[in-house]
Amino acid sequence: MEDHYRKVLDAVDVETFFVCQDENEGKALALKLLESFGLKDADIVFIQHQGPGARVRARGYIFRPGDHYGWLEGGERNG
Amino acid sequence: MDKSRPVLLAPLDPVHDIGLKIMKRALDEAGYKTILLPPDYQPEEIIKTALDNDVSAVLVSRTLGYGVAELLSGFVDLAEAAGLRDKVKLAIGGMSIKPELAQELGYDAGFGPGTTPEEVIAFLEDREYVPELGGANKQKADLTEGFSYVYHHRRIEELLDKIVDSIIKWSQGKTSPAVKRAQLKEEMLSLPEGKDGTDLAKQYLQWCDPRIRKAYEQNELPPKTRRLTGEEVERLEDYVQETRRRMSVQVLQHSRKKPVVFIQYGTGCPFMDVAHIKVGEAWGADGVVHFDPSWGARTEGFLEGYVTHEEDGSIITFENLKRIKASLRRHTLWQVRAHRGLNTPETVLLAGKAGADLTKINIAYGSLGGGTDPARLTVDAVKAIQYAVKFKLPFDVVTNEELCGVPAHKAFAGMLITAHLGRRLGGRPILQPLFCYSPEVMISGQMDDNYIDFNAAKVFALRRIIDAPIWPGAPIGFLTHTEDRVQSSVTTALHAALASSLEVEAVSIASSDEAYSGGPISAQARTDTLRAVQEAFRFFGRAGIKPTGRAEEWAEKITEGILEVLESVADKGDFVQALYDGLLGSVAEGAYPGRGGRGTVIHD
Numbered sequence A: 001m002e003d004h005y006r007k008v009l010d011a012v013d014v015e016t017f018f019v020c021q022d023e024n025e026g027k028a029l030a031l032k033l034l035e036s037f038g039l040k041d042a043d044i045v046f047i048q049h050q051g052p053g054a055r056v057r058a059r060g061y062i063f064r065p066g067d068h069y070g071w072l073e074g075g076e077r078n079g
Numbered sequence B: 001m002d003k004s005r006p007v008l009l010a011p012l013d014p015v016h017d018i019g020l021k022i023m024k025r026a027l028d029e030a031g032y033k034t035i036l037l038p039p040d041y042q043p044e045e046i047i048k049t050a051l052d053n054d055v056s057a058v059l060v061s062r063t064l065g066y067g068v069a070e071l072l073s074g075f076v077d078l079a080e081a082a083g084l085r086d087k088v089k090l091a092i093g094g095m096s097i098k099p100e101l102a103q104e105l106g107y108d109a110g111f112g113p114g115t116t117p118e119e120v121i122a123f124l125e126d127r128e129y130v131p132e133l134g135g136a137n138k139q140k141a142d143l144t145e146g147f148s149y150v151y152h153h154r155r156i157e158e159l160l161d162k163i164v165d166s167i168i169k170w171s172q173g174k175t176s177p178a179v180k181r182a183q184l185k186e187e188m189l190s191l192p193e194g195k196d197g198t199d200l201a202k203q204y205l206q207w208c209d210p211r212i213r214k215a216y217e218q219n220e221l222p223p224k225t226r227r228l229t230g231e232e233v234e235r236l237e238d239y240v241q242e243t244r245r246r247m248s249v250q251v252l253q254h255s256r257k258k259p260v261v262f263i264q265y266g267t268g269c270p271f272m273d274v275a276h277i278k279v280g281e282a283w284g285a286d287g288v289v290h291f292d293p294s295w296g297a298r299t300e301g302f303l304e305g306y307v308t309h310e311e312d313g314s315i316i317t318f319e320n321l322k323r324i325k326a327s328l329r330r331h332t333l334w335q336v337r338a339h340r341g342l343n344t345p346e347t348v349l350l351a352g353k354a355g356a357d358l359t360k361i362n363i364a365y366g367s368l369g370g371g372t373d374p375a376r377l378t379v380d381a382v383k384a385i386q387y388a389v390k391f392k393l394p395f396d397v398v399t400n401e402e403l404c405g406v407p408a409h410k411a412f413a414g415m416l417i418t419a420h421l422g423r424r425l426g427g428r429p430i431l432q433p434l435f436c437y438s439p440e441v442m443i444s445g446q447m448d449d450n451y452i453d454f455n456a457a458k459v460f461a462l463r464r465i466i467d468a469p470i471w472p473g474a475p476i477g478f479l480t481h482t483e484d485r486v487q488s489s490v491t492t493a494l495h496a497a498l499a500s501s502l503e504v505e506a507v508s509i510a511s512s513d514e515a516y517s518g519g520p521i522s523a524q525a526r527t528d529t530l531r532a533v534q535e536a537f538r539f540f541g542r543a544g545i546k547p548t549g550r551a552e553e554w555a556e557k558i559t560e561g562i563l564e565v566l567e568s569v570a571d572k573g574d575f576v577q578a579l580y581d582g583l584l585g586s587v588a589e590g591a592y593p594g595r596g597g598r599g600t601v602i603h604d
Helices: A023-036 B018-029 B043-052 B068-081 B099-105 B117-124 B154-171 B177-190 B198-206 B210-218 B230-245 B270-282 B318-327 B344-354 B363-368 B374-390 B408-424 B439-444 B452-465 B485-501 B523-540 B550-572 B575-580
Strands: A011-019 A042-050 A053-061 B007-011 B034-036 B057-061 B089-093 B109-111 B225-227 B260-265 B287-290 B307-309 B333-337 B358-360 B395-398 B429-432 B434-436 B473-478 B506-509
Touching (some): A011 B523, A023 A042, B007 B043, B018 B057, B018 B117, B057 B068, B068 B099, B089 B099, B154 B374, B154 B575, B177 B198, B230 B270, B230 B318, B260 B333, B260 B523, B270 B307, B270 B318, B270 B523, B333 B344, B344 B374, B363 B374, B363 B408, B363 B575, B374 B575, B395 B408, B395 B473, B408 B452, B408 B550, B434 B485, B473 B485, B485 B506, B506 B523
Parallel strands (some): B007 B034, B007 B057, B057 B089, B287 B333, B333 B358, B473 B506
Antiparallel strands (some): A011 A053, B225 B307
8 A cells, every 4th residue: 555545544535626417427527536546445425516517525435443554554455 | 186185294214204394394385285194103004094094195204224125115015905005196205215216116206315395296296396496586686775875974974075075176187098098998899890990999009008019919918828719719608508508506695685795706717717607606606706917907908809817817808808797697796896906997997898787996995005006096096986887887995905904994984085986976886894804903902802893893883974885805704714624614604694694785705715825716615615604694594693892892993083084184185195195094004005007197
């Protein structure tokens, strides 16, 4: 696991605004974006589609409770 | 649907029935007979109730969880076995319910979170549910409606009369390059189609800065600017049309209709501005304010065409303004600022011709905090106000010199002078005190305890003086924001709540990027504060924020201070000289009479 991910306490949130047709498209774009960052344990925390697009908060978990945490030596990343 | 048969609402849940209670109220209001069962009924009891009462529909609610899918499908099986299924419409609602799941489980419909009563009624009535685009009934607000501009403070009115008399007398027989250009541009814009305007354009250029002339004559634009291509213009048109088709808008206000909420745009690119404006409109902004670049204010003359540049503030050209206007929803208020700089009359002219609703003019701020020579701006402002009157544009009189360090009472004296001049010339000014953590209060401590009292005192003071619209700005909470988006959104929302509590006409708000200076603000930062303001309005409703007794004390002091300043300006008998001499804000207070356009006043 890359050092910068090992140092994340639990999750990475990505906040953005997608120009898109509807909420589903916004969700798909957000998940694709997380995937491109190498974040596999991903979810949409919040999405609001209105008019031109969607305000999104997408999350990739690096460590969930009970995992071996990277910020404790020897941990491995979730997902 | 036959409304004589009741609708049964049954929580197939041990505790939760809030959703069904909300639906019951809506169905009752729509004329339906309803039966609402309490939680924790067994499926058999629900079916028996349905049969005994010959209901037309059964609306079941349940929050999804382990084993619930089996429970719900079992309910359908039981309804079939009891001979109920064919006699009724059957629907399920609750968290995580989706239409596909409902169909899979054997229900006629499924309603998830956010379902509106209208959606359920459409189902009961066999109608296709067509969601109403939000904000369809939003109306464009008139911020000056209902105000008499009657003075409650007679002495202040007398002094303002005297000062404005002197301004009008002083400005007679004076003109400026900006006034000349505005007059020529007005002629150019009035030319019939096909009529050659070359001579007028040549005359216009005579009054322009060399770099503007270069742009016209050699097509060499100022640094970091470029023309947008025809293809880009077409694509923007497509984008706006596409967005318009799916546009719905939030309404920010809750119980009170006021204040209307403005956002400010000026990304540098008129096309990015349009994209931001559409986001702002969708998230509930009632109005938008055009910010032009600071170098534009220091340059004599305007460029033409679709021009973008890479720094803050969007260049004013007639084409840029028209394109922005064409993208606005019908209800959106649009303000183009003309409060400082060397192009104020032409700005108001172009704004008026492009269909703006409002402009912004203030001689005192523009010349003490905005970098424009007091004499020059006074000449230009008189003409700018005349254009505002001609195009029926109310204008706010902003008091941003407070941010330089000028005390509120001095800034307010300057504001009242410009506003009174506006009234004398037939205009509809709007007073714009700052809701800010100003240098004055940082030094003197009026906000050591809270941000409420001194801001409220400003509004109280102005209301003691005159019955005029008040639009705190700009943006509210100035100098209270940090780069943290949560803090920034909260401070904006609380200042908006204070404005609502004080029942002012409007507020201008920042994005949650207000304190960030590393680059342009983002679309998501715009939605942050709009959403926060909406929540604050929802939270406070008609309830208010109660200032302490200090607010009235400070209002009294501000009023006394204004009176004192106006006495000194009136005694001087020369408003322009009073600006140079620091009566409305001194060098020691951070107010520097601007040098832009110094020596350019022309005596006709």
